[in-house]
Amino acid sequence: MAKTPDDIIRDDIRALSAYHVPASAGMVKLDAMENPYSLPADLQVAIAARIKAAALNRYPDPSAAELKQRLRTVMNIPVGVELVLGNGSDELIQMLALAVAKPGAVMLGVEPSFVMFRMIAGFAGLRFVGVPLTADFSLDADALLDAIRTQQPALVFIAYPNNPTGNLFDADVIARVIAAAPGIVVVDEAYHAFAGASFMPRLAEFPNLLVMRTLSKLGLAGLRLGLLAGRSDWLNHIDKLRLPYNINVLTQCVAVEVLQHEDVLNAQAATIRSERTRVLAALQKLRGVTVFPSDANFILFRVAEAGRVFDGLKQRGILIKNLHGSHPMLADCLRVTVGTPDENARFLEVLTTLC
Ligand SMILES: *Cc1c(COP(=O)(O)O)cnc(C)c1O
Secondary structure: OOHHHHHOOOOHOOOOOOOOOOOOOOOOOOOOOOOOOOOOHHHHOOOOOHHHHOOOOOOOOOOOOOHHHHHHHHOOOOOOOOOEEEEOOHHHHHHHHHHHHHOOOOEEEEEEOOHHHHHHHHHHHOEEEEOOOOOOOOHHHHHHHHHHHHHOOEEEEOOOOOOOOOOOOOOOHHHHHHHHHOOEEEEOOOOOOOOOOOOOOHHHHHOOOOEEEEHHHOOOOOOOOOEEEOOOHHHHHHOOOOOOOOOOHHHHHHHHHHHHHHHHHHHHHHHHHHHHHHHHHHHOOOOOEOOOOOOOOEEEOOOHHHHHHHHHHHHHOOEEOOOOOOOHHHHEEEEEEEOOOHHHHHHHHHHHHOO
């Protein structure tokens, strides 16, 4: 007797709703922390030449040696630190979760934070423990240290800066968390380019620290490339879970080319940071809008009725992210990605008519 999907698929998977990506064709797209700029024409030509020469009939270099070397330079990876690459950092989160998923094992994070931590914990069969942030979205040191003592998490994730709140947590509290944690602590630095703070130089200080980065928010979201840096005694095991050719030929050759022009990415990040300052100041002037400080390429703000403002923006062709309903602390909160000066001006102009 044949079984139905309801018989075969895990209950927890059937209960999930699929990750919803809204249609964005023709919209001013300020919902996904993408870099709004394309690459300069001469770099596009150099990329095209690399793609033309790429051996698509061959499997990629499984160790991605040239790409790793480039990343070491561009990301200032300390000497002696090991690297594992992922098809986006989401894949690295998944590899880490699978690696520690003994029966009863715990992944600990803070809330609100990046939703994929909790999601992937579920996929891997880990119990997720979310420790609430304080009302101003900073780390609650006592609650965190308490949860670490009682839950003994195999894996802790801290986004630095945090998504969706945009702030950098207190580095001293993070250091105390790393020192107190019995297992791995991953500091997720997806927004490093906009922050000017990092745990990368402190890897030698903490044997259980791993630092995660991605090229996605830096202007290469379409390539899907993330990296995990840390001690080989952890990463040698994580690497066994990596599917053999997870970084494809095109991602490798395009990333190698673009990373030879890190000045281009750095200049774009600098423009985004100065636009962030401008948009933040403009939002602060709007009555009925509460703005939260940001060290990332997006800004979290609260309005009287998030749903109405979100819909109003959407009707006028501007797509941002409505966080209302995703967590009690994010009631009536919206998140806007910093775009080009034109996109930001358009966003602010329409928002002004709605607040
Ligand atoms: C966007 C984001 C990621 C995922 O990045 P990819 O490399 O595109 O998978 C990871 N962590 C945080 C906190 C993010 O906001």
